[in-house]
Amino acid sequence: MxxxxxxxxxxxxxxxxxxxxxxxxxxxxxxxxxxxxxxxxxxxxxxxxxxxxxxxxxxxxxxxxxxxxxxxxxxxxxxxxxxxxxxxxxxxxxxxxxxxxxxxxxxxxxxxxxxxxxxxxxxxxxxxxxxxxxxxxxxxxxxxxxxxxxxxxxxxxxxxxxxxxxxxxxxxxxxxxxxxxxxxxxxxxxxxPHMDQVYATTWEGMIARSERYWARFPGDRDRFRRLADEAAAGRLRAPGGRRIGVESLRRLGHLLGASQGAERLHLLLDLDPASPAFAHDLAAALPFSGRNPLYAVIHESCWADGVATRWAADRTMPAAVAEDPTLLAGEHIHRDLFAEDPELAVWAEAADLLAAHEWPRLxxxxxxxxxxxxxxxxxxxxxxxxxxxxxxxxxxxxxxxxxxxxxxxxxxxxxxxxxxxxxxxxxxxxxxxxx
The missing domain is CATH 3.40.50.1820 (Alpha/Beta hydrolase fold, catalytic domain)
Incomplete structure (x- = not known):
């Protein structure tokens, strides 16, 4: 000492x-x-x-x-x-x-x-x-x-x-x-400086996981697509009125990276989407909330070994994913999340500045x-x-x-x-x- x-x-x-x-x-x-x-x-x-x-x-x-x-x-x-x-x-x-x-x-x-x-x-x-x-x-x-x-x-x-x-x-x-x-x-x-390759790999992995999930629970894909339509129209809400957008909804895919995650997602989609139970369980299942703001705001920086992140998950999102909301995301930060969640909105401009920050080597x-x-x-x-x-x-x-x-x-x-x-x-x- x-x-x-x-x-x-x-x-x-x-x-x-x-x-x-x-x-x-x-x-x-x-x-x-x-x-x-x-x-x-x-x-x-x-x-x-x-x-x-x-x-x-x-x-x-x-x-x-x-x-x-x-x-x-x-x-x-x-x-x-x-x-x-x-x-x-x-x-x-x-x-x-x-x-x-x-x-x-x-x-x-x-x-x-x-x-x-x-x-x-x-x-x-x-x-x-x-x-x-x-x-x-x-x-x-x-x-x-x-x-x-x-x-x-x-x-x-x-x-x-x-x-x-x-x-x-x-x-x-x-x-x-x-x-x-x-x-x-x-x-x-x-x-x-290989974070773009990492994100490209994880996107491809999530495409495969999504398809395996829909093959296992084929009825869930139509349910999810209807939810995405509601989200795109601004009608999908969490308790308290928070709007759930398409990109927030897509991040339910993070459940698929854990044991019994597919079952948890199926049980969520099995609920009546008009019910209070669905709204509360949906909000609880989404990552990147205001409880742990660092998880959202500096998440990408943990991969940045001597580079700026420049919204890596956004930049590397495959066109097929952008066009199909049923291709789910994992730990992929999207800029829209800061606009959709009032608790994260306070960090939106700082998050943009951090995306341009040249991080030192780790x-x-x-x-x-x-x-x-x-x-x-x-x-x-x-x-x-x-x-x-x-x-x-x-x-x-x-x-x-x-x-x-x-x-x-x-x-x-x-x-x-x-x-x-x-x-x-x-x-x-x-x-x-x-x-």
């Missing part, structure tokens, strides 16, 4: 079978300006009885823009019991989420952040955009390093789910010496090739969001990484498998199981 690093504030409490420590630590908003404004970082350390001296495994949540899971019991989330057998688990609320200083239009800004503005709603679009540039994986890793030093831990292990895997790869690029082992679940991103290929950190990655064969082809190219850069390519699970395999995926990865990383 450096002389400048203070101990985090700590509050201890318990759940049946678990001891929890809530940790808070001030960190710079801009790590290049450590004397500038600070924000608060929150993490929760979870320990089983008798596990107080076990090494620490940091869970890095998917997103971007979502807080870490809240453990409710030793088996919630489902992978937690397996992790706790060998580790204490640190649940990190990545900056801008959960109990870390939140990003929201009306959340108070840290003192001195934007002169003349108490909240982001009061800031100009340019000020909003600049503020949001500080919430990518590079800043998350720098936050984690300050917390590790404050806890006086020489090294810890990482478990990165989806975007958490992107953050883990950044960790290996920037601070591999702090990492004992690195585990990826559906989260090996492409390295370099990954250092030379550092990745040189790292000796052991690890394991679950690569889902037909992942809707993080394509297998690009993940395997990145995996080849990491000499200590063992990959497990499986079609048994979808993108949410870590949770859907109970202890299965994590158990397999831990054994792979320690050489107890063959890939």
């Amino acid at each position: 450096t002389a400048e690093t203070a101990r985090p504030a700590r509050t201890d409490w318990t759940l049946p079978g678990l001891a929890l420590a809530d940790l808070t630590l001030p960190v710079p908003l801009d790590h290049a300006d450590p004397a500038g404004p600070s924000i608060e970082l929150f993490a929760r350390l979870v320990t089983r009885p008798g596990g107080e001296d076990l090494p620490v495994l940091v869970y890095l949540q998917g997103g971007p823009g979502s807080e870490a899971p809240r453990p409710l019991a030793p088996a919630s989330p489902p992978w937690l019991p397996r992790a706790l057998r060998e580790h204490r688990v640190l649940m990190l609320d990545q900056r801008g989420t959960g109990r870390s200083t939140p990003v929201g239009p009306d959340a108070p800004l840290p003192e001195g952040t934007i002169p003349g503005a108490r909240t982001l709603r009061e800031a100009s679009p340019a000020q909003q955009a600049r503020y949001l540039t500080f919430f990518r994986a590079d800043a998350i890793v720098a936050d984690a390093e300050l917390l590790r030093e404050a806890l006086d831990l020489p090294r810890w292990s990482l478990l990165g789910q989806s975007f958490g895997g992107f953050t883990t790869l950044r960790y290996l690029s920037a601070a591999a010496g702090s990492v004992e082992k690195a585990l990826f679940t559906g989260g090996l991103p492409t390295v370099g 990954y250092d290929e030379q550092a990745l090739r040189a790292t000796e950190v052991p690890g394991a990655a679950a690569v889902y064969y037909d992942d809707a969001y993080v394509p297998r082809e690009h993940s395997m190219t990145t995996a080849a850069l990491l000499p200590g990484l063992r990959t497990w390519v499986t079609s048994e699970y979808e993108h949410n395999g870590l949770r859907a498998s109970g202890e299965g995926v994590l158990d397999h990865l831990l054994d792979l990383a320690t050489g107890l199981r063959a890939a």
